[in-house]
Amino acid sequence: MKYEIQPTLPPPSSMIGVVGWLRKNLFDGPYNSVATIVVGYFLISFLVPTIQWIFIDSDWIGTSRDACTSGGACWVFIANRLDQFLYGFYPEAEHWRPQLAFIILIGSIIWLVLPQTPKKGLVATLLLVVYPIIAYFLLYGDLFGLPQVETHLWGGLTLTLVLAVVGIVASLPLGIVLALGRQSDMPIVKSVCVTFIEIWRGVPLITVLFMASVMLPLFFPEGMSFDKLLRALIGITLFQSAYMAEVIRGGLQAIPKGQYEAADALGLGYWQKMILIIMPQALKLMIPGIVNTFIALFKDTSLVLIIGLFDVLAIGQAANQDPDWIGYSTESYLFIALLFWVFCFSMSRYSQHLEKKLHTGHGNR
Amino acid sequence: MSNSGHKPDGGSAPQNAPPLNKPKFWNDPKKRSLLFQVLLLAALGFVFYTIIQNTLTNLEQRGMTTGFDFLSREAGFGIAMSLIDYTEASSYGMTFLVGLLNTILIAVMGIFAATILGFILGVARLSDNWLIAKFSALYIEVFRNIPLLLQIFFWYYAVLRTLPTPRQSLEFFGSFLNNRGLIMPAPVPEDGFGLVTIGFFAAIVASWLIARWSRKRQELTGQQFPVILTSIGLIIGVPLLLFLFSGLPLGLDHPELKGFNFKGGITVIPELIALWLALSIYTASFIAETVRAGILAVSHGQTEAATALGMSKAKTLRLIVVPQAMRVVIPPLTSQYLNLTKNSSLATAIGYPDLVNVFAGTTLNQTGQAIEVIAMTMAVYLTLSLLTSFFMNWYNARIQLTER
Numbered sequence: 211m212k213y214e215i216q217p218t219l220p221p222p223s224s225m226i227g228v229v230g231w232l233r234k235n236l237f238d239g240p241y242n243s244v245a246t247i248v249v250g251y252f253l254i255s256f257l258v259p260t261i262q263w264i265f266i267d268s269d270w271i272g273t274s275r276d277a278c279t280s281g282g283a284c285w286v287f288i289a290n291r292l293d294q295f296l297y298g299f300y301p302e303a304e305h306w307r308p309q310l311a312f313i314i315l316i317g318s319i320i321w322l323v324l325p326q327t328p329k330k331g332l333v334a335t336l337l338l339v340v341y342p343i344i345a346y347f348l349l350y351g352d353l354f355g356l357p358q359v360e361t362h363l364w365g366g367l368t369l370t371l372v373l374a375v376v377g378i379v380a381s382l383p384l385g386i387v388l389a390l391g392r393q394s395d396m397p398i399v400k401s402v403c404v405t406f407i408e409i410w411r412g413v414p415l416i417t418v419l420f421m422a423s424v425m426l427p428l429f430f431p432e433g434m435s436f437d438k439l440l441r442a443l444i445g446i447t448l449f450q451s452a453y454m455a456e457v458i459r460g461g462l463q464a465i466p467k468g469q470y471e472a473a474d475a476l477g478l479g480y481w482q483k484m485i486l487i488i489m490p491q492a493l494k495l496m497i498p499g500i501v502n503t504f505i506a507l508f509k510d511t512s513l514v515l516i517i518g519l520f521d522v523l524a525i526g527q528a529a530n531q532d533p534d535w536i537g538y539s540t541e542s543y544l545f546i547a548l549l550f551w552v553f554c555f556s557m558s559r560y561s562q563h564l565e566k567k568l569h570t571g572h573g574n575r
Numbered sequence: 576m577s578n579s580g581h582k583p584d585g586g587s588a589p590q591n592a593p594p595l596n597k598p599k600f601w602n603d604p605k606k607r608s609l610l611f612q613v614l615l616l617a618a619l620g621f622v623f624y625t626i627i628q629n630t631l632t633n634l635e636q637r638g639m640t641t642g643f644d645f646l647s648r649e650a651g652f653g654i655a656m657s658l659i660d661y662t663e664a665s666s667y668g669m670t671f672l673v674g675l676l677n678t679i680l681i682a683v684m685g686i687f688a689a690t691i692l693g694f695i696l697g698v699a700r701l702s703d704n705w706l707i708a709k710f711s712a713l714y715i716e717v718f719r720n721i722p723l724l725l726q727i728f729f730w731y732y733a734v735l736r737t738l739p740t741p742r743q744s745l746e747f748f749g750s751f752l753n754n755r756g757l758i759m760p761a762p763v764p765e766d767g768f769g770l771v772t773i774g775f776f777a778a779i780v781a782s783w784l785i786a787r788w789s790r791k792r793q794e795l796t797g798q799q800f801p802v803i804l805t806s807i808g809l810i811i812g813v814p815l816l817l818f819l820f821s822g823l824p825l826g827l828d829h830p831e832l833k834g835f836n837f838k839g840g841i842t843v844i845p846e847l848i849a850l851w852l853a854l855s856i857y858t859a860s861f862i863a864e865t866v867r868a869g870i871l872a873v874s875h876g877q878t879e880a881a882t883a884l885g886m887s888k889a890k891t892l893r894l895i896v897v898p899q900a901m902r903v904v905i906p907p908l909t910s911q912y913l914n915l916t917k918n919s920s921l922a923t924a925i926g927y928p929d930l931v932n933v934f935a936g937t938t939l940n941q942t943g944q945a946i947e948v949i950a951m952t953m954a955v956y957l958t959l960s961l962l963t964s965f966f967m968n969w970y971n972a973r974i975q976l977t978e979r
Contacts, residue, residue, distance in 0.1 A: 235705035242704045249706050398612040402619065412960040413953045414917035420935055421953075424945040428633045429626045509722040516924055523725055530732065540733045547721045547729075554720035 264544075275535055287538045288545045291529050295545070298365015298520050304357065308368040311345045315375070323560065338379055345375075361439040365520035367549065369439075373446060373511040373521065378504055380447040385454025390484065392455065393462055403455070410452035415510055418445045423517040442514050450507050457499035461492030494568050501561035505554045512550075522546055630946070645942045646671070652937055654928045656844050670938050674930035675955060681850055681929060682916040682959075688855035689915060690908075693862025698892070700867050711863065719860040724921050726857055731849035731925045738845075741836055749829060755836065757843040760827040767824035771817045778813040782806035846927035850919065858915045865907045869900035901974060909967035913960050920956070930955060 224230060237243040267282025270289065278284035288295070297305055318337045321327050349372070352358035364372065391403035410418070422445030426436065465488055473483040493500070515524035526546045530539040634641060646668035653663050657673040658680065699711040718726070736754055744751035750759040782805070789800035818825070830840030873896050881891040923932035930952060939948040 235703070238703060245704055246706050249704075249710055253706075253710065396608045396612050398616060402615065409953075409957065412957040414920040414931070414956055416920045416923065416931055417935060417949060417953050417956065420931075420939075421949050424939070425949055428630045428945065431629050432633060432636060505720070509720075512722040512724045513921070515724070523722065523728070527728065537737075540729075543725060543729045543733055547725055550722055550725065551717070551720045555716065558720070 275538075278538075283541050283544075284538050285541065287529070287535050287541055291525075291535075291542075294366060294525050294529065295522060295549075296367045298369055298525060299363045300359060300365065300368065301357075301363070304351075304359060307348045307351070307356070307359075311348045312368075312371070314341065314344070315371070342376065342379060345372075361437050364439065365522075366525045367522045369514075369519060370508075370511050370521045372439075373443065373514060374504075374508045376443050377446045377450050377507050377511070380443075381450035381454050381503075381507070382500075384447065384451035385458055386489070388451060388455035389458035389462060392459055407452045407455050410449050411456065415446075415449055415513055416516060418449045419513060419517050421445065438517070439519060442517060442519060446507070446511070446514075450503065453503050453506070454500070457496050457503055458492060460499060461496035462488065464495050465491050497564050497568065498561050501557055505557050508553060508557070509550060522549060639943055641944070641946070643947055645944050645947070648942075650938070650941070652941070654933055655926070656847065656928055667938050667942065671930070671934050671951065674928060674933035677928050677933070678916075678919055678922075678930040678955075681847065681854070681919045681922065681927070684851050685854040685858065685915050685919065686912050688851065689858035689862055689911070692855060692859035693911075694866055696859060696863035697866025697870065700863060701870055715860045715863050717860075718856055719864075721857075723853060723857045723918055724924060726853040727849055727921055727925055730852045731845065735845040735849050741832060744832075749827070750840075751830060751832075751837060754845065755842070756845045757848060758830040758837045758840050759843070760829050761839070761841045763826040763828050765824040765826055767821040770821055771814045771824070774817040775810070775814040778809040782809050785809075844927070846922070846925050849925060850922050850927050854915055854918060858911055858918075861911050861914075862908065865904055865911065866900070868907075869902075869904035870896055872903040873899045898974075902971075905967060905971045905974070909964055909971075912967070913963055916959055916963065917956055 220226075221230075224233060236246045263282045265282075267280050268285055269278045269280055269282065270285045271277065272286040273290065275284065275287070277286045293302070293305070297308055300308060315337075318333055318341065321333050322330055322337070327333075347353050347356070349364065349368075350359060350361070388403050388407060391399050392407065394400050394403070419442060422441040423438065426441050426444065430436065469487055469491065470483070473487045478486065512521055512523040514521050515527065520528070523546055526542040529535065529542055647666050649663075650665055650667050650670050651663050652670075654661055654670065654673055656677065658676045659669075659673060661669055661673050696711045696714060699707050700715065702708045702711070735756075738752060738754045739745065741751070741753045741755055744753040744758075746752075750757060752758075782802075785800070785805055786802050789802050793799055828839045830837040830842075877895055877899065878891055881895045886894070919929060920931040922929035923936055926932065935948055935952045939945060942948070
């Protein structure tokens with residue numbers, strides 16, 4: 211008898227390819243099959259008419275509501291008001307200014323995001339320190355011969371981005387200081403920081419905005435009047451810095467004690483220890499948390515409509531009430547939702563990417 | 576060589592050695608921190624002093640009064656929905672109470688719905704079924720990246736406001752849905768309904784006793800008892816039987832179309848429905864991610880061990896995975912509950928009469944007492960936050976892993 215090793219047989223045809231995939235992922239047993247059919251039925255019966263409404267039956271070109279005849283979505287409405295959605299009531303001749311500010315912002319962000327570009331530190335510092343000043347003079351004007359544009363004319367996506375960028379840039383350093391204060395050995399510093407953080411975190415942003423708009427003027431001497439936008443920005447920054455502080459505290463707590471001890475053993479002072487050893491590690495650990503706070507802040511900027519600022523959502527609300535375009539509110543909500551969604555989703559994806567890239571592999575997280 | 580030079584009785588430290596350089600005042604950490612704290616206190620004191628002085632001057636110049644006397648004055652405005660008796664003749668203090676109760680109502684309703692929806696979605700995202708997992712992922716990515724306020728507006732203005740007028744209401748099971756809200760028949764208890772209520776509570780007590788007895792028995796003998804099924808049977812069955820045998824002691828107040836609106840029944844205002852939908856759908860997407868993280872935190876060996884013991888998938892999930900996942904899930908879940916409660920304040924944007932709308936809105940505008948009103952509103956949310964986290968911390972400590 212001669213034994214011969216037979217070649218391994220290929221898996222049965224029902225286990226590989228499309229059929230195999232379907233069997234494994236969709237029809238694995240009776241429960242799963244029923245679930246697939248039920249969910250699939252609902253998805254199809256919902257998605258098909260929606261896609262038809264958004265893309266196939268929709269109208270895109272025209273100047274008035276008469277162009278919307280095909281029964282689908284009326285994107286003519288959005289197209290006609292696009293300028294307002296983007297710039298609010300900013301004078302049309304000056305639109306190049308928010309555009310320029312936006313291009314610089316996007317350019318530097320792309321510079322920071324791309325892996326190959328050099329001098330990232332410099333660009334980041336410029337973006338955090340110099341850019342806000344440039345952007346302010348670009349948007350507000352009254353310098354270098356630029357005509358002044360009052361802040362109550364700012365609106366739309368421009369205002370949303372102003373609120374978000376200022377909120378982010380201002381709340382990060384304040385949050386770091388608060389987090390360090392909360393970890394401090396000095397009892398008074400610690401209790402002041404804890405009180406500050408707990409109070410701001412325990413109340414809704416709306417009440418903070420109300421406070422900024424009705425109470426802040428009372429706090430300052432007579433005749434010192436504050437711009438409404440500035441008041442909202444102060445409220446948002448204070449609110450957000452409390453959240454930021456808690457995220458950073460989490461990062462500080464995650465740094466092994468040995469790191470602090472090693473820094474002490476080297477004879478580093480408090481600030482050297484924090485800036486050179488602890489903070490870089492803590493901030494890296496906390497990237498997901500910080501980006502989550504940014505995303506929350508970005509979405510929360512829509513609340514300023516309650517105190518009468520015209521961010522992109524408020525512009526949409528106003529457009530929906532235009533008698534010429536009544537009945538197309540779904541279109542404007544969808545458009546604004548898409549704007550917010552693109553920003554938030556890309557931020558969250560980028561943070562996941564960074565998290566993976568920066569994970570240096572020590573520790574078992 | 577063990578001398579340290581600091582031992583008082585060591586005697587090895589030479590008496591006539593030159594004294595150690597006394598550190599400069601600003602190099603002594605203790606004194607420096609003391610100075611720093613004194614400076615901070617002084618700065619804070621100065622800021623608060625200036626603010627209070629400015630506020631007092633400003634209030635005086637505008638002729639505004641301070642104090643809480645306004646709470647007992649007559650409010651003189653109506654509120655669309657109130658859980659307690661409220662008329663225009665009620666006081667501003669009552670408007671506070673009405674708003675507070677409405678806030679609590681929407682928070683409880685929202686937490687309830689968001690928890691159920693969030694758990695289903697969180698488990699579904701980890702399902703073996705590709706379609707279900709992807710559907711859940713899509714839901715989460717869509718809804719948590721869109722501002723809540725926009726979602727509230729969408730449900731309110733684009734969906735509920737475009738429903739037909741009362742005359743063309745959608746009708747189902749004696750209820751009516753139109754742009755004024757959902758109008759349902761109101762239950763009116765008649766004689767003998769008290770018996771049903773008693774039966775209901777008795778069934779709850781009985782279920783609790785059975786659960787205790789069965790846990791003891793399982794610890795002693797290892798035999799299991801179908802506690803959940805029995806409890807459901809008791810809690811539904813006992814009141815139902817009593818209800819049937821005592822001659823259906825429950826009338827229904829059917830809503831009727833009179834003129835342009837409905838009379839009778841219970842009306843759920845569209846603002847409440849829109850807010851409830853938006854809050855639950857939005858928060859559920861965050862809860863789902865929390866639940867998913869919790870389930871993933873349970874080591875896969877646990878599932879494998881359960882499978883090796885021959886437990887079914889459903890039983891593994893219910894008895895092995897979820898209880899362990901809860902430990903990871905509870906703290907972030909608490910934050911989500913708090914967020915939902917605080918987010919319910921967005922009600923003011925569509926006019927649901929919650930605390931912020933009724934009190935920090937109308938009452939503030941009418942009385943002008945900004946400081947008192949905002950302080951009371953903030954105090955309510957702070958208290959709710961602290962209470963919720965206190966309760967959840969207690970629960971968290973109770974189910975914490977006890978290592979032996």
